Amino acid sequence: MSLLSAPSSTTAGSEPTGSGPTGSGPTGSGPAAPGAAPSAEQALRPHAEDSFADELVALAAADDRTRPARWKLSPWAVATYLLGGTLPDGTVITPKYVGPRRIVEVAVTTLATDRALLLLGVPGTAKTWLSEHLAAAISGDSTLLVQGTAGTPEEAIRYGWNYAQLLTHGPSTDALVHSPVMRAMAEGRIARVEELTRIPADVQDTLITILSEKTLPIPELGSETQAVRGFNLIATANDRDRGVNELSSALRRRFNTVVLPLPATAEEEVDIVSRRVDQLGRGLDLPVAPRGAEEIRRVVTVFRELRAGVTEDGRTKVKSPSGTLSTAEAISVVTGGLALAAHFGDGVLRAGDTAAGILGAVVRDPAADRLVWQEYLETVVRQRDGWKDFYRACREVSA
């Protein structure tokens, strides 16, 4: 345990937010919000509560339902904020999360029942996005964040010490460095823990007391910080990383779990992929490919079929490879293909440009996945109308 790195690591994991100065401030009651406000316009990526401040204000004005203690909005309004809608006064709320309504309802309700919320899902299913917006809508503050990594120390969840203070004045409240979770408890806000399963098991378990007793004892001072009503915690974790640091059942019991699904329809996914590819392509100054849409559809189809283990027409089953084949990977396959086409081809995205990328995404385990891929090629792709070029390109790269 390196002494001086401890306090700073509370924020080191996340993007540098306004909460940086916590290291020196004693009980810094909300230095984040005012401190960050002027920079919101220039920020590369403003916080949710800043970008959608207008909508939040409008919702709060229109919301006449009972709000749980210290909630800025009622559960109904939070759900509306996330799912979108039109308020009686005509304000349009843009949908933040495109997906099953049920998921958002269960998530919001969970937070209202003082149970902690665990968002599970493969990478790229908007877990972090959803948790940020939930915190923004409920507490008006999405910055109380602990980024989970393999090196996340206990101090990041409980509290650390300002060692200069500690050495000169001895243990006191002033020498205490509050973690985001501790601040959330004191102020009755929502705390967020990202990638919970990446955190070592013993550190994870410090959450147990916080979640069950709703208190954080400080034995050094003989005191404790009790959670104020309105405190709750949203954790996100990756489905596929489960094996890494599986939650203990004691901790797991404190959470209601919501699994975020992958896009439900091909249309939705093609839309997401094209939009992201478009954004990324502009960032990389890639020319817009004319035949792109068709190729994107093909990549998405391959990904969806292999992921679901059944062809889109529902007629043939196929084996699923070991990789996740998330939407995010489809995006990178297409972007890679575009780069290939732009720099080494004629600028038109073709089957040959994506084939290698797809192969790389699908075949993660050289033995088992290769078999899966070949079966898929031979039994599905070979017979599909208009996919001849794709079949040939894949055969070429798989050989």
Place this chain on the structure above:
Amino acid sequence: MRAASSGGAALAGVRLSHAVPRAAIGAADGEPEVPGSRAPGPVSAREPHAVGGGAGSAVRSAALTVSGAEAGAAPSSATPEKGHAPGGAVGAVRRRPSSGRSDDVVLLGVRHHGPGSARAVRAALNAYRPEVVLIEGPPEADELTALAADPAMRPPVALLAHVVDDPARAAFWPFAEFSPEWVAMRWAAAAGVPVRFIDLPAAHTLALRAADRDGADGLPGADGEPVPVPDRHPAPPGGDADVRVDPLAVLAETAGYDDPERWWEDAVEHRGGAEETDPLLPFAAVAEAMAAIRATYGDGGDDRDPLREAHMRLRLREARRGYARTAVVCGAWHVPALADAVPAAADRQLLKGLPKAKVETTWVPWTHRRLARAGGYGAGIDSPGWYQHLFTAPDRPVTRWMTKVAGLLRDEDLPVSSAHVIESVRLADTLATMRGRPLAGLGETVDAVRAVMCDGSDVPLALIQDRLVVGDVLGEVPPDAPAVPLARDLAREQRRLRLKPEALERELELDLRKEIDAGRSQLLHRLRLLGIGWGEPTAGRGGKGTFRESWRLRWEPESAIRVAEAGIWGTTVRAAAGTRAQEAAVAAATLAEVTSLAEVCLLAGLSDALPTVMRVLADRAALDADVGHLAAALPALVRAVRYGDVRGTDSTALTRVAAGLAERIRIGFPPACVNLDQDGAAALRARMDEVHRAIALLPESPSEAGPTTGAERPASGGEPASGREPASGGAPASGGLRDRWAGMLRALAERDGAVPGLLRGAAARLLLDEGRLDAAEAARLMGLALSPGTGPAEAAGWIEGFLAGGGMLLLHDERLLGLVDGWLAGVPREAFTDVLPLLRRTFAEFEPGVRRSVGELVRRGPAAVRRPRASAATGETGLPGFGPDLDRVRANTAARTVRLLLGRGSTTGPGEWEDHGDPAERDDQGGAHR
């Protein structure tokens, strides 16, 4: 999940447009004008519950207005009075303020299979104490109602009506414990009151249906199809089918509930208020709601309804003449029609001249699963287990339900504590509030269980869905219920095929080329599928021809019971066996099970079941990663294809699946060959042989499947685009499969040491035998395998694999013998004892004659023979080990004998026997003559 929820939302939106105007009417008309004390709870009494938001609550109160306030009904009837029942339903209702409740009759409009309705019916009957109970159902079953009181009768059961001489034409009326009709029957039995069924007689409905079918398209093949229950889930073309089938569910949905039963509970049963003591009031409210709905939606589009309702009215009139108090339990939809004052003559006129069929009725046991199945025999309710729970739970249904769920999960070794239960209940309740519903329904409980108890996973949820929401309840019927139609059908089949059930055991030899024997075989196979062990197949005496079958027959008394039990699967032996086969396929644990099921389906002539079995088979094959399993399944499948040919059944689908399976095996085979121990290699070699034989037996698909696949090919558009073979039909596809398989074997034979020598040798041998590998190539491969760099054990394995097909090869090709000999001589002393058992095993399997010849050749010294021949000018013309030319004198001596053996004339030239027989025979002859 998502689709469902959004669909629901869309539906709610649609309803909304219907409901809102009516709400407006209700409001305009003046809700305050609540007529009399009879009116159910005023709408405002419900408002405190309406936590839900904006539009939702508006719709909700609209629905309640409709169901609750009588005032709302009147104007809505006045507006759309177009054609439908002049002076119609609503007028009747208005004339008798409490709807069906005139003095001598109550109309209890229910939701079929609705536990809430069932409870209300019980309360209403207790309060009203009718002298006769009329129930919507086939009048033919009147005398069967007494059985409902039998303690041996346990729901779910179904009333079954079938045409006497054609059991396949049948209809079912399933009843669960929580069905209002069942409750009414039990009540009547306990009170000693007669029960009458008042629906249109099954004699007419079944006859009408047959007429419809003949009129429509006259499908003869559809006769074996089970016929759906007439009332519970018809899908009338167009119109608001949902409204007609389950109007109360539509009302509930309009009110913002996704669980109609919870709506009933909330809107009808828990209406509170001191004056709400009359148990008949809910039905009055329902009647009014229905009147309003029918006035708006019309008749729902089922043209059978006027007939049925006319008949019900007639029976009702009859009852009212004989009894002072009559209670009618029928679908809520029909209530307004029964309240209509239509002259009896008109009804009789309507029913005149309906076609009739001779019909029998009986009780059959039913299951919750079948209640849940939407099509076919099912009642189309999704959650019989949940309904049963709602019906039986004394109080706090959600809490009790969560406890049940926890119990189930604990039995499955999932850690679920009481804390989980508490949190689930809290979450479900809060969810309901959040969704603006006063009570948590099934939807909320499922969401809560998923989030709290199942860690967000759908896997345990599927278990809960299967075991609790649907449930595993099996009904029982007392033994004195009339015989099931299956038994009759069996008896008829037995007569037709002249096959008497006898307790004495006897053997039966069948020649499948005869029609009657083929029929017998099918019947016996079908019965075996149904678990009716009348006949057991035995190894036949008369050879192994595919057209022969031997059976041992013995009719045990238990067989009759088995037949009765099998009645649940269908009304004819064929239909029942088909259903059974499909269910077995879906439930099968291994791929091989499904394959053999496919085989049995062909044997039993169950072509209807085959598509399902094939689909399961294809799915299993696609997901099975073990080539061994796939390879084990293929031979049976290919056999089935060939049997299918013998019996003239269509096996196109089967052929396609078999080809797909073979393709998967081909792709998966090489990776499966690496890193094997000796046993594994031996097992895989056996599989390789089987698959090789099976692939060779797969019919050439162009001739077989040509017409059918050719027809569908342009539609699917898949095949013509397939790779290199253009639109030349399927011909290259099958040939292609064989070629590809051979290509795989070739690659395998050429592989390095990662693949066991046994497999490489065997692959080389299979190719050699097929002529795909010439002798020189074989020699090269053997040389590679036996070269000094290879370990002796590995080389011995190669030899075993290569020679397992018979040692005759060594006699033909001295090069090979020379290689083996040379290698053997070169095996180091210390290694020799290691490879000796292997070699011994290999050579011990040779036929004695071959073994001796090989020994002789070796003793003579192959090198001595080979050298001169190799250097001879004629070179390759003769086989190794033989002279370059035919020795005509000796050949003719042998040829004469051969002709004699073959029973041929003596005119054939010597060239002819070059074409006959294989080299092995030829050689034997030669050897013998030497």
